[in-house]
Amino acid sequence: MLSLIYLIGSVTFIVGLKMLSHPATARKGNLIAAGGMFISILGTIFLYTHNGEHLHNFWWIAGGLLIGGVIGLVSAKKVKMTAMPEMVSLFNGMGGACAALISIVEFEHVNAETTSLHLLIIFAGLIIGSISFAGSIIAWGKLNGKIKDIAFKGQHIFNIILLIVILAIAAFVIGVQPVTMAWWMLAVLLLSLLYGVFFVLPIGGADMPVVISLLNSFTGVAAACGGFLYNNPVMLTGGILVGSAGTILTILMCKAMNRSLKNVLIGSFGGSNTGSGSKEQGAYREIGLSDAAVVLAYAHKVMIVPGYGLAVAQAQHACHELEVLLEAKGVEVRYAIHPVAGRMPGHMNVLLAEADVPYEKLLEMEQANPRFNTTDVVLVLGANDVVNPAAKSDPASPIYGMPILEVEHAKTVIVNKRSMKPGYAGIENELFFRPKTAMLFGDAKAVMQQLIAEITQV
Amino acid sequence: MDILSFFEQHMEMTYVVILSVFLGIEVISRVPSVLHTPLMSGANAIHGVVIIGAIIVMGEAEKDNYPALILGFLAVILGTLNVVGGFVVTDRMLEMFKSKKNK
Numbered sequence: 001m002l003s004l005i006y007l008i009g010s011v012t013f014i015v016g017l018k019m020l021s022h023p024a025t026a027r028k029g030n031l032i033a034a035g036g037m038f039i040s041i042l043g044t045i046f047l048y049t050h051n052g053e054h055l056h057n058f059w060w061i062a063g064g065l066l067i068g069g070v071i072g073l074v075s076a077k078k079v080k081m082t083a084m085p086e087m088v089s090l091f092n093g094m095g096g097a098c099a100a101l102i103s104i105v106e107f108e109h110v111n112a113e114t115t116s117l118h119l120l121i122i123f124a125g126l127i128i129g130s131i132s133f134a135g136s137i138i139a140w141g142k143l144n145g146k147i148k149d150i151a152f153k154g155q156h157i158f159n160i161i162l163l164i165v166i167l168a169i170a171a172f173v174i175g176v177q178p179v180t181m182a183w184w185m186l187a188v189l190l191l192s193l194l195y196g197v198f199f200v201l202p203i204g205g206a207d208m209p210v211v212i213s214l215l216n217s218f219t220g221v222a223a224a225c226g227g228f229l230y231n232n233p234v235m236l237t238g239g240i241l242v243g244s245a246g247t248i249l250t251i252l253m254c255k256a257m258n259r260s261l262k263n264v265l266i267g268s269f270g271g272s273n274t275g276s277g278s279k280e281q282g283a284y285r286e287i288g289l290s291d292a293a294v295v296l297a298y299a300h301k302v303m304i305v306p307g308y309g310l311a312v313a314q315a316q317h318a319c320h321e322l323e324v325l326l327e328a329k330g331v332e333v334r335y336a337i338h339p340v341a342g343r344m345p346g347h348m349n350v351l352l353a354e355a356d357v358p359y360e361k362l363l364e365m366e367q368a369n370p371r372f373n374t375t376d377v378v379l380v381l382g383a384n385d386v387v388n389p390a391a392k393s394d395p396a397s398p399i400y401g402m403p404i405l406e407v408e409h410a411k412t413v414i415v416n417k418r419s420m421k422p423g424y425a426g427i428e429n430e431l432f433f434r435p436k437t438a439m440l441f442g443d444a445k446a447v448m449q450q451l452i453a454e455i456t457q458v
Numbered sequence: 459m460d461i462l463s464f465f466e467q468h469m470e471m472t473y474v475v476i477l478s479v480f481l482g483i484e485v486i487s488r489v490p491s492v493l494h495t496p497l498m499s500g501a502n503a504i505h506g507v508v509i510i511g512a513i514i515v516m517g518e519a520e521k522d523n524y525p526a527l528i529l530g531f532l533a534v535i536l537g538t539l540n541v542v543g544g545f546v547v548t549d550r551m552l553e554m555f556k557s558k559k560n561k
Contacts, residue, residue, distance in 0.1 A: 013504050014481060020500045020548075021489035027552040030500050034545040037507060041541075044510045048517065055517025057527065064516065064531050068538025076546035081554065087547055088499045095505050095540035101533035102511045105519075105526050117464050213498045219505045226511030228471065236471060237478050238507035244482030246501050249494060256491045339491040346492040353554045 005043035006234040012036025013238050017245055040234050041065075081354040082311060086143035089136045089212045092219055096132030099125050099222035100189070106229060107185050116174045118229070123170040125225035126185070127192045132218040134196025139208050139215065142200070151202035156266060159198050166191045207264045210253050214261075217246025256340045257402070284420070287438035289447070292414055293454030299376035299412075301332045303368065305405055306348045307341050309382010309417065309444050316355035318448035319381065323357065325455055334361050336368035336378075336405050338386035365405060372409040380407065380415040382444050388429045397427060413437045416447050496551045503544025509537030 012032050019029025048055055055061070072091070079087045103126035110119060141147035152158075166188055173184045203211050224239030226232070254261050287295075296302060304323065310316060323333045335357065341348045349362060363371070372378065380387055383405075390397040391404045407413050413436055420432070420439075431437055440447060465472055489497055512533035519526040 009507075013507075014485065016504065017482070017497075017501065018485045020497045021486045021493060023490065023493060026493060026496060026500075027549065030496075030503075030545060030548045030552060033500065033504055034549075037504070037541055037545070040507065040510060041513065044513050045517070048514060050514075050518060055514065057516055057519060057521070057530075060527060060531050061513055061516050061534060064512075064534030065538050068535040069542045071535075072539040072542030072544075073546055076543040076550065079547070081550075084499070084547060084551060085495065087543070088495075088502050091506075091540050091543040091547070092502050094536040094543075095502070095508055098512050098533045098537040098540065099508045101529050101536070102508070102515055105515045105529050105533075108523075108526060115464070117461070209495065209498070213494075216498055216502050216505070219508070220501070223505045223508035223511070224475070226508050228468075230511055230514050231471070232510060232514075233471075233474060235507050235510050236474055238504050240475050240478035241482045241485075242501045242505040244479040245486045246482075246498070248483050248486055249489075249498055249501065252486075252489065252491075253494050256494070346495045349492060350495075350551065350554050 002043050002047040003233075005039055005047070006232070009036040009040035009043075009234040010237040013234075013241055017241065081350055082314060082316075083143075084350070085209055085212060086140045089140040089143065089208070089215070092212060092216050093133045093136030093140065095219045096129045096136060096215070096222060098129070099219065099226060100129030100133060100192075102226050102229070103129065104185070104189070107181065110181065114177075116177075119174045119177070120170075121225050121228045123174065123188065125222050125229070126188060127166060127170065128218050128225070129222040130189055130192035131196040131199065132215045132222060134193040135200040135215045135218075136196075136212065138197055138200040139212050143208050147201075149202060149204060155198065155202055159195065162191060162195045162198065166195060203264065210250055210257075210261070210264050213246055213250040213253055217243045217250065220244075220246055284432050285435070285438050287414060287440050289440070289450050290454050292438070292440050293451055293458055295377055295412060295414065296326060296379070296451070297329055297331070297455050297458040299331055301371075301375045301377075302326060302334075303363075303372065303375045303378045303407070303410065304333065304335045305341075305378060305380045305383050305387060305407060306335060306337070306352065307381060307383020307386060311347060311351055311382075313382065313444035313446075315381065315443075315445035315448050316351045316357075318445050318452065320352070320355040320357050322448050322452050322455070323361070325452055329455070334363050334368070334371070336363050336365070336372075336407075338365055338383070338405050339403075341383055341386050365403060369406050372406050375410040376412065378407040378410040378413045380413060381448075382416065382418075384417070384429055385427070387431055388427070389431055390427065390429070399427065407431070408434065408436070411436070414440050416440045416442065416444055418443060496548055499544065499548040499551060503541060503548055506537060506541030506544050509534065509541055512537045 013036055016029045016033025019025035103122045106122050169184055169188050200211055220239045220242030224236050227236030227239055254264060326333050337348050385399055387405050387407045389408055391399045391402045394400060408431060415432060415437060516530035516534055519530055
């Protein structure tokens, strides 16, 4: 009976993932997978037997399920749409910690008859689970803005050495099976946690979704280790499925940003060129708030290009207000959404949907690009790399080949940024120095609100 | 040979692992970029299946083995957080996508 339940569980995970990858069926797919999870958990509690014995400690289990369930439900319901990625990261960390804890408890059962492969799997679960836990917590803190990017010279070498030490200790314990195993285990645990921290710390905040996706697949593998330990097919299929799908997803996300995984992890991308004075900057034109307001109010067609800056400033509501105000004045307002705007796929769609921007006003890149010719004003809000013409014209540019929004075809481009600092890719954007372009400096939200005030008076 | 005997004993498991790897790659090889984030979140919820291991640890622990009970209890809480939070967050994200289309 339990095998049947596990079989159904495994199938729901596969079907669920499949459905999640198509827009029309995604939500149903999620529910199907959730249903499979539910019956697998219930089945385990009531039907699982080991050497003919049922599980006990029901109250402990029920208590744990209840506490975890309530906290999970409440925090998932309450979290703001904009904070979704860090929430996912936090939950991922919990899964990693869970896998690590299982391995720790299993160390107790190790005895002279334990095979080295069994021990290897326990170690794998411990190491991967702890790395995933520590890394996810750091990723969560970074997306929250609580933890800054920290990188020191030779960090990659330090990380590699750390990893080698961890693996060496694990290999030693597996090979020799020393009596003081608990201490060695503790050392591996601590070093793995440390590695997780240093693995994520130097990676740029905007690259976090990719890292979370990677850690996600780590946790999948850690869960699969549990499946090996208990000969449990649903853990095994679920874990491996997430492990491989997560890896592919990570690569897909990198591709959408036209970067390689190596680039993201090492962060070498433009690292040397982030200073504002390192390159000939040319002259840019600044525009005042009232001038910008006039330009916008008397335009026929306005296209708003949102980016990471909009998300950081939480300016989506102010942005929607501006759009409503302009439309009331007879200006046609549309949004052009680059697929990786904000460096998190779908980020802008979700943000603007939260602010009740109608779906029809959001244009995808393919729809938006032909319209720039007839657009009077493009308002770039905190986006940079996705409108950088160098992606089309300069083969030496790191983002060469990435499809961009061709805003330079519009009559006027107003760019709102906080400063002239280059965007995440760390490269100059010649768009800012073109005669058609005017810069409007300031925090996206504050600028939006001031623009609204100015336009009301026009 | 340890490894050989392992494969002989765990033939099915080895097959399951290898086939699952390919299945995972196949299943999501073509996904629109808008869905990357929800898909990541959904996969995140699915690896919450590790909760089953936590339940087994908890359920097999002897009544007076407090370290195992406490660690297992913690593992059950964390695993449940992963599962419940993961699925609910994914559903909320996808709800956004849907409501947009209805408007």
